[in-house]
Amino acid sequence: xxxxxxxxxxxxxxxxxxxxxxxxxxxxxxxxxxxxxxxxxxxxxxxxxxxxxxxxxxxxxxxxxxxxxxxxxxxxxxxxxxxxxxxxxxxxxxxxxxxxxxxxxxxxxxxxxxxxxxxxxxxxxxxxxxxxxxxxxxxxxxxxxxxxxxxxxxxxxxxxxxxxxxxxxxxxxxxxxxxxxxxxxxxxxxxxxxxxxxxxxxxxxxxxxxxxxxxxxxxxxxxxxxxxxxxxxx
Amino acid sequence: xxxxxxxxxxxxxxxxxxxxxxxxxxxxxxxxxxxxxxxxxxxxxxxxxxxxxxxxxxxxxxxxxxxxxxxxxxxxxxxxxxxxxxxxxxxxxxxxxxxxxxxxxxxxxxxxxxxxxxxxxxxxxxxxxxxxxxxxxxxxxxxxxxxxxxxxxxxxxxxxxxxxxxxxxxxxxxxxxxxxxxxxxxxxxxxxxxxxxx
Numbered sequence: 001x002x003x004x005x006x007x008x009x010x011x012x013x014x015x016x017x018x019x020x021x022x023x024x025x026x027x028x029x030x031x032x033x034x035x036x037x038x039x040x041x042x043x044x045x046x047x048x049x050x051x052x053x054x055x056x057x058x059x060x061x062x063x064x065x066x067x068x069x070x071x072x073x074x075x076x077x078x079x080x081x082x083x084x085x086x087x088x089x090x091x092x093x094x095x096x097x098x099x100x101x102x103x104x105x106x107x108x109x110x111x112x113x114x115x116x117x118x119x120x121x122x123x124x125x126x127x128x129x130x131x132x133x134x135x136x137x138x139x140x141x142x143x144x145x146x147x148x149x150x151x152x153x154x155x156x157x158x159x160x161x162x163x164x165x166x167x168x169x170x171x172x173x174x175x176x177x178x179x180x181x182x183x184x185x186x187x188x189x190x191x192x193x194x195x196x197x198x199x200x201x202x203x204x205x206x207x208x209x210x211x212x213x214x215x216x217x218x219x220x221x222x223x224x225x226x227x228x229x230x231x232x233x234x
Numbered sequence: 235x236x237x238x239x240x241x242x243x244x245x246x247x248x249x250x251x252x253x254x255x256x257x258x259x260x261x262x263x264x265x266x267x268x269x270x271x272x273x274x275x276x277x278x279x280x281x282x283x284x285x286x287x288x289x290x291x292x293x294x295x296x297x298x299x300x301x302x303x304x305x306x307x308x309x310x311x312x313x314x315x316x317x318x319x320x321x322x323x324x325x326x327x328x329x330x331x332x333x334x335x336x337x338x339x340x341x342x343x344x345x346x347x348x349x350x351x352x353x354x355x356x357x358x359x360x361x362x363x364x365x366x367x368x369x370x371x372x373x374x375x376x377x378x379x380x381x382x383x384x385x386x387x388x389x390x391x392x393x394x395x396x397x398x399x400x401x402x403x404x405x406x407x408x409x410x411x412x413x414x415x416x417x418x419x420x421x422x423x424x425x426x427x428x429x430x431x432x
Contacts, residue, residue, distance in 0.1 A: 023406060026263070027348050031256035070345075071316055078309040086305060101355050104308045108348040110260060177254045178418040185403075185410030193402040 008127055012134030018111045019142035020191040025111040029143060030180040032102050036159050039147035040140070041095040045084050045103065047136025050112050051129055052080045054120040058128035061121050073116045074107065081106045111139060142187070149183050150174045236431060238369045241362075244427050245373025251349050252381040253417040258349030262382060263409060265340070272386035273379070278340040280375025282322065283353050286315050287371040290354040291364055311354050316345045349378060381416070388412050 018024045025046075032042040056076050057064075064072045085103050088096040096103065106112065115135055120128040152158055154174030156167030173179045251257045258279070265275045290311050298304055323341045326334035344350060353374045357367035392412060399408050 026259040027256050030259060071313070074312055074316060075309065078312050082305060082308050085308070101352055101359065104355050105257075105348045105352055107308055107312050108346045108351055110346065113346060173418075176421065177256065178414040178421065180256065181410050181414035181417055185407040185414065188410070189400075189402040189407035192407070196402075 005127070005130055008130045009134040012131070012136070012138035013141060014138070014191075014195065017138040017142060017191065018114075018135050019139055020188055021195070022114075023188070024114055025109045025139065026184070027105065028102055028109060029146060030177075030184060032099060033143055033146040033150055033180065033183075034175055035098075035155070036144065036147045036151050037095070038098050039143040041088075041092065042099055042102065043136070043140030043143045045088065045099075046106055046109060046111070046139055047132070048084055049077065049080045049106050050115060050136045050139075051132035052083075053077045053112055053116060054128040054132035055125050056080075057116045057120040058123060058125040069121065070113075070117075073113060077112055077116070078107045111135060145187060146180075146183055149187075150179060154179060238366065240427055240431050241366055241370050242373040242376075243430075245370050246377040246380060247420070247423040248427055250377040250381055250420050250423075251352070251374045252378055253413075253420045255352075257352040258347050258378055261343060261347060262378075262385065263406070263413070265343075266382055266386040266389055269383060269386045269390065272382035274337055275340045275343070276375070276379030276382040278337045279344060279347060279349065279378050280372065281337075282315070282319060282341070282344050283350055283371040283375040283378075284368065285322065286318055286350055286354050287357055287367045289318060290314055291357060291367050294358050307355065307358070312351060315350055315354070319345045349374065381420075385413060385416050388416055 012018065014021075016022060019026070019029050028042055028046065033039045053073070053076055057073060060072075060076075081104065084106070085096070088099075088103065115131060119131045123131070152163065152166060153171050156163055156170045171179075174183065245251070249255060252259065252262045261275055261279070266272045293310060293314065294307065298307060298310065319341055323334070323338060326338060326341075353371045357370055360370070362370055389409065389412065392408065396404055396408075403411070
């Protein structure tokens with residue numbers, strides 16, 4: 001499968017956007033997009049982990065035995081997440097506190113494990129890094145779009161600066177949990193409308209979009225597979 | 235005793251992991267098509283959460299804290315959870331084949347469920363003692379189960395009515411909108427704990 005470098009880089013942003021088209025990494029998308037600053041911090045942190053883990057896994061793709069690859073990937077990813085956590089704690093303390101537990105939860109972000117399994121474990125380090133940058137940018141774009149709507153209309157501010165007119169007419173619900181679900185659903189619908197026929201449309205959750213797509217190869221989610229067919233995670 | 239009830243009720247209703255903290259969204263959207271699957275997944279998650287907190291709490295307290303290895307928390311916890319899930323599956327398969335048959339298929343999915351890692355980390359950062367963290371994980375698991383059952387019921391009503399939905403909204407967007415409404419209903423529980431026990 002030959003792909004141009006630009007293709008690898010650009011497809012993550014719209015055509016195969018990890019959040020809005022592949023619907024991976026839903027938890028941080030919903031949880032950290034109340035404010036633009038938090039969303040940007042989360043996006044950059046995830047992108048850093050994604051690039052590092054993609055490169056590392058790509059370099060080690062011939063070393064890691066197939067049977068223990070998932071635990072090996074998880075340990076690698078957890079290592080990078082810890083590095084990012086320590087860096088953020090040292091240099092951007094306020095953001096570190098705002099993101100809280102979600103920073104640790106980058107480990108179980110399905111985008112990272114998914115890209116490791118689907119792309120990095122089969123491609124050269126250079127391509128894997130490009131894939132990480134593209135997917136990371138796609139993730140950041142989606143988070144920014146979500147947080148822009150939720151902060152501007154929900155809190156009447158932009159990056160903490162109050163917007164004169166909107167601040168008087170806040171739609172408070174957008175800042176709360178139901179607003180998150182609703183904005184996310186609407187954004188997916190808009191992307192589906194814009195890319196009609198071009199992007200691979202996902203009608204509902206299939207194994208691809210499941211957090212454990214990497215762990216289970218059978219149709220575990222539809223509860224039809226026999227237990228013997230599953231790939232054991234460790 | 236009162237504190238424990240407050241923790242339990244708070245985790246089930248007020249701070250519901252799925253509907254107000256956005257943890258474990260993937261299985262919430264993925265495995266909620268049918269009520270029986272939703273129940274199976276919910277019970278499996280509750281079970282793993284309980285066992286995971288029972289194991290990670292002593293590890294944090296007696297290993298990581300004692301030797302000042304707090305920064306290893308993420309790595310150690312995710313490894314413990316992955317190993318536990320695997321171990322649980324083997325034990326269930328050997329000694330309780332009937333239970334394994336109904337829950338076993340959900341177990342591999344739980345390793346990367348952020349709600350499980352989230353609850354173990356939150357128990358530590360909230361400063362709970364051993365009993366409190368067990369109760370809190372039981373509450374989070376039950377809250378997850380409740381959300382799954384409620385949502386699978388809502389989705390059941392949507393099945394077959396897809397033609398009434400605008401084309402771009404079919405599939406996931408309308409599912410997420412339904413989740414928004416279910417989550418809206420949980421907003422009503424805010425303040426319940428304060429009024430009952432405050």
